[in-house]
Amino acid sequence: MTGWMRETLHRDHAQALRVERLLYDSETDHQRLQVFENATFGRVLTLDGVVQTTEADNFIYHEMLTHVPILAHGAARRVLIVGGGDGGMAREVLKHPGVARLTMVEIDAGVVAFSKEYLPMLSAGAFDDPRLELVIADGAEFMRADGPDYDVIIIDSTDPVGPGDVLFTDSFYGHAKRRLAEGGILVTQNGVPFLQPDELIGTMGAFRALFADPACYLATIPTYAGGPMAFGWGSDGDARATPLDVLEGRFAESGIATDYYTPEVHKAAFALPGYVRRLLA
Structure with a gap:
């Protein structure tokens, strides 16, 4: 198979990526998985025809969903990822000693x-x-069950269609909050607000009811087309206000090398453009 892969996730917008070589195409019990090579983006993973991650630009998404909450927290010992089967999120979390x-x-x-x-x-x-414990289970059922608390919970979900839909519900977020340790932080992926405003509106509505500090932050990821992607932030602590100099010290001490995340980007990511602010109002 060569040609073009056309993604039609959005009603009024589509994107296409050239398929240089199809490497994998298989239907699992839950979804259709495909991997193909693209000259610009390297290997590309799609689920049900929607781009999930690419070899070339995955670092932006994974760095911003891990280093922002972990460095803001400052003492995260136990971390939970829901989703993330490609291992990219685990890769970044485990860089933290x-x-x-x-x-x-x-x-x-x-x-x-x-x-x-x-x-x-x-x-x-x-x-x-x-340090990694891999659990093959439904994320919503796992969150409902009793278990240990976590300092940081990362919801690395697909878009709210198919098996990923339940991970965007108020009840799921409520169960997730129950599994946070004192001062813990919950972060979520919430799509591209310009094209998927309802994802962010729904999550922020739930977070306002659940957390003392509900917020969101942004990052621009080329293959998530339509503007910057939003990440939800929920906490009852004050970690979001961690000063820049403290973040710089923690980042330097970690010894982690990044290609997108910096302490300055961390702070600036919470500065929202007007159209995103209005979605949160």
Whole structure:
């Protein structure tokens, strides 16, 4: 297969990526997985025809959903990822030497298996780290159950269609808050607000009811077309107000090398343009 992959996630907008070579195409119990090569973006993963991540630009998404909450928290020992079967989020979390335990809950074992084979550069050895506990289960059911508390919870969900839909509900967020330790932080992916405003509006409505500090921040990721992507932030602590000099000290001490995240970008990401502010009003 060569030609073009056309993504039609949005009603009035589509994007196309050239398919240089199709590497994988298979239907699992939950979704259709495809991996193909593109000259600009490298290997591209799609689920049901929607781009999930690429070899070239995944670092932006993964760095901003991990380093922002972990460095803002400052003492995160236990981290939970819901989703993230490609391993990219785990890769970034495990760069933090202070993280003693990372639990990753992925609904589809097939995503993990084929990511190890076809997208090994995304996990970069994260699945072999002894600090990682991989749980194959429904994320919503896992969150409802009793279990340990977490300092940071990262919801690395697909868009709210199919099996990812339940991860955008008020009840799911309520259960997630119950699993946060004191001072804990919940972060979520909430789509591109210009084209998917309802995702952010719904999550922020729930966060305002649940958290003392509900907020969102932004990052621009080329293959998530339509403007910057929004990430939800929920906490009852004051970690979002961590001063720049403190973030700089924590970042330097971590020894982590990044391609997008910097402490300055961290602070600036919470400065929202007017149209996003109006969605939150």
